[in-house]
Structure formats: structure tokens, C-alpha cells
Amino acid sequence: MLKLNEVEIVTIGDELLLGQTVDTNAVTLARELGAIGVSVVRRATVGDVADDIAGAVREALARTGTVITTGGLGPTADDLTRPVLAELFGRTLVRDESVVAHLEALWASRLRGPLPSSNLQQALVPDGAEIVRNPEGTAPGLRLVDAEGRSVTMLPGVPRELRAMLRESLVPWFAARAGDRVLRTRAVRTTGIAESALAEKLGASKRVVAGLPLAYLPGIDGVDLRVTARDMSLDDATRALDDAERTIREAVGAYAYATDRTTMPQVVLELCQARGDTIAVAESCTGGLLGARLTEVPGSSRVVLGGTIAYHNDVKVRDLDVSPDDLATHGAVSEPVALQMARGARARTGATIGIGITGIAGPDGGSDDKPVGTVWIAVDVHGDARAHRAVYIGDRAEIRHRASQAALDHVRRRLIGHGA
Amino acid sequence: MLKLNEVEIVTIGDELLLGQTVDTNAVTLARELGAIGVSVVRRATVGDVADDIAGAVREALARTGTVITTGGLGPTADDLTRPVLAELFGRTLVRDESVVAHLEALWASRLRGPLPSSNLQQALVPDGAEIVRNPEGTAPGLRLVDAEGRSVTMLPGVPRELRAMLRESLVPWFAARAGDRVLRTRAVRTTGIAESALAEKLGASKRVVAGLPLAYLPGIDGVDLRVTARDMSLDDATRALDDAERTIREAVGAYAYATDRTTMPQVVLELCQARGDTIAVAESCTGGLLGARLTEVPGSSRVVLGGTIAYHNDVKVRDLDVSPDDLATHGAVSEPVALQMARGARARTGATIGIGITGIAGPDGGSDDKPVGTVWIAVDVHGDARAHRAVYIGDRAEIRHRASQAALDHVRRRLIGHGA
Numbered sequence: 159m160l161k162l163n164e165v166e167i168v169t170i171g172d173e174l175l176l177g178q179t180v181d182t183n184a185v186t187l188a189r190e191l192g193a194i195g196v197s198v199v200r201r202a203t204v205g206d207v208a209d210d211i212a213g214a215v216r217e218a219l220a221r222t223g224t225v226i227t228t229g230g231l232g233p234t235a236d237d238l239t240r241p242v243l244a245e246l247f248g249r250t251l252v253r254d255e256s257v258v259a260h261l262e263a264l265w266a267s268r269l270r271g272p273l274p275s276s277n278l279q280q281a282l283v284p285d286g287a288e289i290v291r292n293p294e295g296t297a298p299g300l301r302l303v304d305a306e307g308r309s310v311t312m313l314p315g316v317p318r319e320l321r322a323m324l325r326e327s328l329v330p331w332f333a334a335r336a337g338d339r340v341l342r343t344r345a346v347r348t349t350g351i352a353e354s355a356l357a358e359k360l361g362a363s364k365r366v367v368a369g370l371p372l373a374y375l376p377g378i379d380g381v382d383l384r385v386t387a388r389d390m391s392l393d394d395a396t397r398a399l400d401d402a403e404r405t406i407r408e409a410v411g412a413y414a415y416a417t418d419r420t421t422m423p424q425v426v427l428e429l430c431q432a433r434g435d436t437i438a439v440a441e442s443c444t445g446g447l448l449g450a451r452l453t454e455v456p457g458s459s460r461v462v463l464g465g466t467i468a469y470h471n472d473v474k475v476r477d478l479d480v481s482p483d484d485l486a487t488h489g490a491v492s493e494p495v496a497l498q499m500a501r502g503a504r505a506r507t508g509a510t511i512g513i514g515i516t517g518i519a520g521p522d523g524g525s526d527d528k529p530v531g532t533v534w535i536a537v538d539v540h541g542d543a544r545a546h547r548a549v550y551i552g553d554r555a556e557i558r559h560r561a562s563q564a565a566l567d568h569v570r571r572r573l574i575g576h577g578a
Numbered sequence: 579m580l581k582l583n584e585v586e587i588v589t590i591g592d593e594l595l596l597g598q599t600v601d602t603n604a605v606t607l608a609r610e611l612g613a614i615g616v617s618v619v620r621r622a623t624v625g626d627v628a629d630d631i632a633g634a635v636r637e638a639l640a641r642t643g644t645v646i647t648t649g650g651l652g653p654t655a656d657d658l659t660r661p662v663l664a665e666l667f668g669r670t671l672v673r674d675e676s677v678v679a680h681l682e683a684l685w686a687s688r689l690r691g692p693l694p695s696s697n698l699q700q701a702l703v704p705d706g707a708e709i710v711r712n713p714e715g716t717a718p719g720l721r722l723v724d725a726e727g728r729s730v731t732m733l734p735g736v737p738r739e740l741r742a743m744l745r746e747s748l749v750p751w752f753a754a755r756a757g758d759r760v761l762r763t764r765a766v767r768t769t770g771i772a773e774s775a776l777a778e779k780l781g782a783s784k785r786v787v788a789g790l791p792l793a794y795l796p797g798i799d800g801v802d803l804r805v806t807a808r809d810m811s812l813d814d815a816t817r818a819l820d821d822a823e824r825t826i827r828e829a830v831g832a833y834a835y836a837t838d839r840t841t842m843p844q845v846v847l848e849l850c851q852a853r854g855d856t857i858a859v860a861e862s863c864t865g866g867l868l869g870a871r872l873t874e875v876p877g878s879s880r881v882v883l884g885g886t887i888a889y890h891n892d893v894k895v896r897d898l899d900v901s902p903d904d905l906a907t908h909g910a911v912s913e914p915v916a917l918q919m920a921r922g923a924r925a926r927t928g929a930t931i932g933i934g935i936t937g938i939a940g941p942d943g944g945s946d947d948k949p950v951g952t953v954w955i956a957v958d959v960h961g962d963a964r965a966h967r968a969v970y971i972g973d974r975a976e977i978r979h980r981a982s983q984a985a986l987d988h989v990r991r992r993l994i995g996h997g998a
Contacts, residue, residue, distance in 0.1 A: 172793060172806070173793065173795050173804070174621075175608055175617070175618045175619070175620075175621065176608055176609070176612055176618075176763060176804075176806070177604070177605040177606065177607070177608030177609040177612065177618075178763075178765070178795055178802070178804060179605075179795065179797070180600055180601075180602060180605050181600075181601060181604070182600060184597070184601070184623070185597040185599075185600055186597070187597070188595055188596055188597030189596070189597040192596055192597065197595070198595045198596075198597075199595070199625070199630070200595075200622065200623065200624055200625075200630065200634070201594075201595065201622065201623035201624075202620065202621065202622050202623075203604070203620065203621035203622075203623075204620055205619070210619070210620065214620070217637075234785065234794070235785050236785065236791075236793065274774065276777075316796070318971075318972060318973075318976070343596060343598075345598070354694060357696075365654065365655050365656065371656070373592060373593065373656065374654070375593050375598055375599065376736070377599070382598070384593070384596075384598065386592070386596075439866070439887065441866070441869075443873075444870070444873075445866075445869045445870050445872065445873025445874070445878070445882070446859070446861070446865075446866030446867065446868065446869025446870040446872075446873065446885070446887065447866065447870040447873075447874075448866065449861075449865045449866025449869075449870075449887040449889075450864070450865050450866040450867040450869075450870045450978075452865065452866075453863075453864075453865025453866065453867075453887075453889060454865070454867075454974065454975060454978070456940070456941055456942065456974060457942075458865070458889075459889055459890070462865070462887075462889050462890075463889060463890040463892070463893060464886065464887040464888050464889040464890055464893035464897075465866070465886075465887040466884065466885075466886060466887070466897075467859065467866065467869040467873075467882075467884040467885045467886070467887065468884050469869075469873060469878075469879055469882050469883060469884040470879070470882075470883040470884055470927070472883070472927075472928075473883060473884035473927060476926075477884075477886075477897070477926070506896075506897070507890070507892075507893060508892075520876070521876055522876065522877075552738060553738075554874065554876060555874060556738075558870075558874070
């Protein structure tokens with residue numbers, strides 16, 4: 159019997175198996191479907207090989223009965239999804255005029271040219287297939303349903319196209335079948351504290367909070383504490399998740415900075431906007447990463463004035479008024495330099511908050527007293543500047559990201575009154 | 579019969595199915611194993627559910643015979659990989675003293691504390707399992723081999739730990755079994771040209787170059803053209819890939835900026851270093867992203883002096899000497915402002931190359947004549963400043979990344995003498 163709130167995903171493409179591409183579509187599908195109570199119960203990835211595609215989809219249909227495939231819908235010879243699944247469902251490929259019209263319109267408007275004959279391939283669809291409109295691209299989605307109601311929905315591999323089709327067509331289609339039982343998760347995001355220390359605060363052996371299973375998800379931003387409510391009514395799930403979040407937040411206190419997919423830059427920007435604060439950055443080892451993370455948030459221009467990428471020491475001196483003597487005496491990675499960078503960022507821009515970061519991101523440049531990963535972070539809030547030293551583990555990218563995360567967390571703690 | 583140069587991967591964890599985590603381990607494994615001729619022929623992802631883990635591994639063992647699992651080796655109750663696969667291979671869990679010693683040493687040295695009893699869980703290993711040392715973390719890898727030589731190698735899910743174990747243990751182990759036939763790929767990376775236009779240059783229908791299959795891989799950096807040599811000797815593969823690369827580069831010309839995993843920032847930094855050039859950036863809509871991408875490269879400090887994040891117009895005027903009149907007349911997203919930003923970046927820092935980026939990253943702020951995605955990029959090389967306008971598609975993050983990529987490509991083309 160068909161489980162209407164479960165789905166398997168089969169992602170198709172040599173580039174996925176070869177590791178040329180990170181499979182972000184699987185993440186998008188899982189999140190969007192999970193939010194409407196549809197659980198992705200298994201995922202398979204196969205190459206552009208007819209037997210492997212057919213095998214993976216056949217197994218998934220037998221196991222779960224509802225399958226979504228991504229990729230292999232393009233106009234080229236290695237795009238096998240349409241013919242292979244047509245055969246699996248015993249359908250022939252027929253030319254669909256609505257798809258032809260869509261392709262011609264798209265070429266005329268966006269791509270400003272006549273339709274290449276190769277792309278007419280994409281108008282060949284399995285007989286009786288439901289067309290899933292693709293507002294963003296050329297390859298339409300296709301859905302085949304057999305007599306028992308088992309279905310495979312074929313989506314293109316281009317993330318932007320898949321996201322648009324998910325919103326426009328798939329979420330409504332699945333929501334209509336899934337009924338009123340939902341799967342909901344909530345993550346309390348923490349940073350600056352180790353998984354084991356969190357476990358102590360929550361009760362070392364505790365794997366259940368407010369009756370919901372608790373998972374520790376360590377990541378580059380910190381450790382997310384995620385509880386999951388399965389197969390409940392929306393009201394029950396919401397109530398249980400609210401209880402669990404309250405319990406977790408009481409246990410971890412100010413280490414919790416956000417919920418679910420809210421990011422640290424979003425949190426800091428909201429705090430600043432509510433208080434009328436503005437931010438300027440002075441970045442050495444992060445080289446612009448902190449500014450990039452802040453300005454990635456739409457509307458950040460209301461808070462972020464700008465800043466200085468002070469990679470070379472001359473820039474620290476000229477643009478941020480860092481003392482050459484302190485650079486000579488204490489080195490670029492030092493408390494006085496970090497403090498002067500934060501103050502300089504404020505002074506230059508007139509921002510109410512200045513952030514200075516200077517450190518050793520590696521792989522080279524470390525020493526015994528300043529190993530790779532050593533970072534000084536200073537935060538100047540309305541003229542009160544404080545500095546913090548840390549040594550981060552990981553590679554260059556991880557050290558830089560952790561430094562930017564910690565810098566924003568210091569700002570957050572200062573603004574909510576939990577600053578060191 | 580066991581195919582020694584093929585492997586299936588089973589990644590384990592609710593967070594993967596829920597879309598909380600992007601499965602980068604699968605990418606790492608595919609790349610590293612592919613380089614020594616071991617093909618990942620299928621990948622499955624299952625949740626922390628005993629039956630699903632056992633089922634996926636059983637199927638993969640029956641199909642391919644060699645399996646790598648990631649995840650589920652932690653100390654907590656939802657870490658099921660060890661007990662489930664022990665049962666699948668008919669083994670009992672026994673305490674391994676070498677693992678206990680490793681855990682105690684690790685806690686004493688890095689984590690500075692006594693070993694929590696919960697972590698002793700990780701010292702329970704399937705009877706007869708081979709221990710795969712984990713130099714970076716607590717969870718050791720484990721390998722079980724049955725009478726027919728079918729094997730499963732269990733690795734932890736933490737990317738840094740997995741990478742270290744792959745280098746230290748797995749690559750040598752697989753290389754020893756795989757024999758002298760290799761799988762090698764080569765990608766010629768292009769940017770600033772559409773997939774269809776590349777197809778025209780290469781011969782629209784051409785899916786084979788120098789006897790090797792050709793794949794088009796569009797991504798945020800541009801379109802990578804990848805050829806794959808399978809089941810050849812290393813010499814034959816290298817020769818075929820060299821021929822294919824030559825043919826592709828002749829066809830696409832200056833659109834090709836790099837090979838394989840070399841990035842645009844690396845290319846530009848190498849060109850600059852070879853010529854003794856230095857770079858300063860002036861970023862508005864990218865907010866530091868360009869600087870962050872450049873300084874992500876180790877050793878970039880030899881070329882990158884720094885720059886200005888000129889998010890607010892006041893910063894453009896004060897720090898980059900952008901004309902307030904031009905801002906008023908033409909707006910911040912305009913040719914004169916971009917040119918003045920590039921010149922200002924050079925003037926402030928004394929760099930030989932200045933880059934200015936100003937645009938509308940969205941989602942708001944667009945207009946009829948300046949839609950979201952409109953970006954002006956200016957590059958000043960030794961006082962010769964030129965500006966370029968483009969309209970990029972995608973969301974805010976994609977527009978910002980494409981703008982940074984295009985800016986670096988303009989620098990590259992200027993330095994190799996193909997600049998507009």
C-alpha cells in the first residue's frame with residue numbers, strides 16, 4: 159500500500175558520482191517536502207547509465223511507490239531519464255506541442271535566438287505523461303503514474319529550475335496527497351560551545367526533549383540542536399516543538415543564537431536595526447568574508463556601511479590608523495592591533511559598531527606562541543572596544559569562517575548584554 | 579566476481595535525508611577514489627534506521643561487493659552503523675583496547691579532560707574488524723571483510739576526519755587492490771559563455787573529444803567541459819586527456835580560464851604574481867565577496883593589498899573619491915562610479931590593479947532600465963581603467979558570485995591580452 163507521505167529521491171548524473179557537483183537539489187527537496195510532512199526516506203545517486211537509472215527507480219517504486227528523479231532531462235545524448243523511464247512504465251515517446259511552444263517562446267524571449275533542433279529532443283515525452291511546467295528553463299518536468307498509483311516525477315538538475323518547479327507544482331501536488339499528518343523539525347542553533355559541553359548542559363545522556371528525539375548537528379557555524387516531530391497533526395507538532403525549544407534554550411542560555419535556518423548575520427543585522435546601530439568592518443585574515451556574509455542578507459544596506467579589507471599592514475596603518483609601533487612590537491595578530499582596527503573602522507565610517515579581525519588562517523605563518531588558527535577579534539560598540547583571542551581548528555577556509563562567526567557572536571552578545 | 583575498481587557509497591544520517599546537511603563527503607570520496615581509478619558506481623543515503631542501513635549495505639554488497647559507509651559511528655544512541663553492520667556480518671561487538679587508548683590520549687591532549695563514559699561506546703567494535711585510524715577525531719574507522727572478499731569500510735561523517743582517513747588509509751588500501759587501470763577526468767573551465775555557444779564552437783553534436791566522452795557541466799563559475807578516460811593505463815589516459823584538452827582549448831580560446839579544480843582567483847593571483855602586479859578591490863554590491871574569494875587562496879597576501887567595502891555611498895565618496903555629482907546624476911550603479919571605484923582602490927593602496935564592482939544584487943532595488951542583476955564592473959590596470967556592464971540571472975547570492983567571477987575574468991583577460 160502506497161505511503162503518501164513518503165518519497166524516495168533518485169539523483170541522476172555522472173557528475174554527481176564523479177564528485178564534480180555537490181548534490182544541493184537533494185537538500186532542497188528534503189527541506190521543502192519535509193515542511194509539508196513528506197519524508198524523504200531514501201536517496202540514491204546513479205550515473206548516466208540506463209540500467210542503473212532503471213534499477214534505482216524500479217527499486218524505489220517497489221519500496222516506497224513515490225519517486226522523484228533529478229537530472230538527465232537535457233537535450234543531449236547523455237540525458238537518458240526520459241527514454242529509460244518511459245520504457246520502465248511501458249510508454250512510447252511522443253512529441254508534445256505544448257512543450258514545443260514553451261521552448262520556442264523561451265528561446266525567442268530570453269535566449270534571443272531560434273530554437274536549436276537539438277532542443278526539440280526535450281519535446282519528446284512519454285505517452286500519457288503529466289507535464290510539470292518549468293518556468294525557469296527549457297527542460298519540462300514529467301510525471302508518470304501507473305495503475306497502482308505508483309509515480310515518478312522527473313525534474314531537471316539545474317537547481318534554480320528545480321526550486322521554481324518545487325514551489326510552483328510539486329509542493330502543492332504532494333501537500334494535496336500527504337493529508338494532515340506533518341513532519342516538522344526545529345533546530346536551536348548554538349555557537350562557541352562544544353558538543354560535549356552542550357550535552358552536559360542538557361544532561362549528557364539526554365536524547366529526547368519534551369518527548370521529541372534530539373540530534374546534535376555540529377557544523378562550521380556551531381552545533382545545531384534539532385528536535386523532530388513526526389506523524390503528528392500540525393497543532394500537536396507545533397506545541398511539542400515549542401516546548402522542546404523552550405527546554406533547550408533554558409539549558410544552553412546565550413549560546414543559542416537562532417532557530418532553524420536563521421543565520422548569525424541575520425540575527426546581528428536584526429539586533430542592530432532594532433537599536434539603530436550601524437556596522438563597519440576591518441578585516442585582515444578574513445579578507446572580506448565578514449562583510450560578504452553580512453551583505454549576503456537582503457536589506458543589509460540599512461545596517462552595514464562598509465569597511466576596510468586591511469590585508470597588507472600598510473593598509474592597516476593608512477586606512478585604520480593602526481600604530482606602526484604596535485605592529486612592530488606586537489605583530490599584526492595581536493590585541494592592540496585588533497582593537498585599533500575595530501576603532502579605526504568606526505572612526506572612518508561613523509558606524510556605531512566596529513569589528514576588527516586579525517589572525518593566522520594558514521596553512522603557513524604559524525609560530526609556537528601564535529599557531530595557525532590564532533585570531534584576535536575586537537568589537538567596538540559606541541566607543542567601548544573589547545578584544546578576544548581564540549585558536550580555531552580546521553583548514554584555512556574553516557578558520558576564516560569560524561573567525562567571522564565568532565566576531566558576529568561577540569557583537570550579538572554585546573548587544574543582548576551577555577558580552578565578555 | 580568482485581570488481582576491485584568499483585565501490586558503492588552509503589551515507590548514513592537523518593540530517594542528510596532531512597536536508598540539514600549537504601553531503602560533501604560523497605564528493606570528497608568520489609574525487610579521491612576516482613583519481614586512483616576506483617569508480618563510485620552508486621550512492622545511497624539512508625536515515626538512522628537500522629533496517630534501512632542494513633538493507634542499503636546488503637544491496638550494495640550484493641551488487642558491487644565493496645562498500646564505504648559514512649556516519650553513524652558517534653558515541654550516541656542514534657549512531658547505529660557499528661551494531662547494524664556487525665549483525666549483518668554475523669559479528670559480536672567487542673571492546674578494543676587500542677581504540678580505548680586512542681580515545682584517552684585524544685581527550686587528554688586535545689580536549690583537555692577525562693574521557694566521558696559515553697565515548698567508550700566507540701571502543702566497541704565488531705569482532706575481527708580492521709581498525710582504520712582516525713588521526714583527527716574520536717570515532718575510528720572500521721572495516722569488515724567476509725569470506726568472499728566483500729567488504730564494508732565504515733567512516734565517520736565529520737568531513738575533516740573523513741578527509742584525513744581517506745588520505746592516510748583508504749587511498750593506499752584501494753590503490754593496492756585497484757591494479758593499474760585508472761579512471762581520470764579533466765575539465766577545461768570556461769566562464770562568460772553559454773553552454774549552447776560552447777556547443778557551437780565545439781560542434782553542436784560533439785559528445786566525444788579525442789575519443790573521450792565530453793560532458794558539459796554548467797555551474798556558478800561558468801561551464802566546465804569535462805572529458806573522462808576510463809579503464810586505461812595511466813600513460814594512455816594522460817595522453818588521451820592531453821589531446822582532448824588541446825582540442826577543447828583550441829575551440830573555446832580565451833573563454834577557457836583553468837583546468838580541473840583550479841579556481842579563477844588562483845589563476846588571477848598567479849598571473850599577477852608572475853608579473854609583479856598587486857590588487858586592491860572596491861566592492862559595493864559584492865560587499866567583500868571578491869576580497870574573500872581572492873584571500874581564500876593561500877599566499878594571496880603576496881598580491882592582494884586589500885581594499886574598501888564601499889556599501890554606503892558616503893564610503894564611496896570619502897574612501898574612493900567617487901564624485902557625489904556622478905552618484906547623483908548617474909546613480910551608484912553606473913559606469914562613471916565603477917570607474918572611479920577602481921581608480922580609487924588603486925590610488926588608496928598603491929596597487930597596480932584596481933577592481934570596482936557596483937550593482938543591484940536584489941531581491942529589491944531593480945528598475946526598468948536597471949533591473950535586478952545589473953552590475954557595472956571596472957578594472958584599472960596601471961592607470962588604464964575600463965568598465966563593463968552585465969545583467970546576471972539568479973538569486974542574490976548567485977548574482978554576487980557571478981559578478982565577482984566576471985570581475986576576475988576581466989582582470990585575467992586584460993593580463994593575457996584578451997581584454998575588451
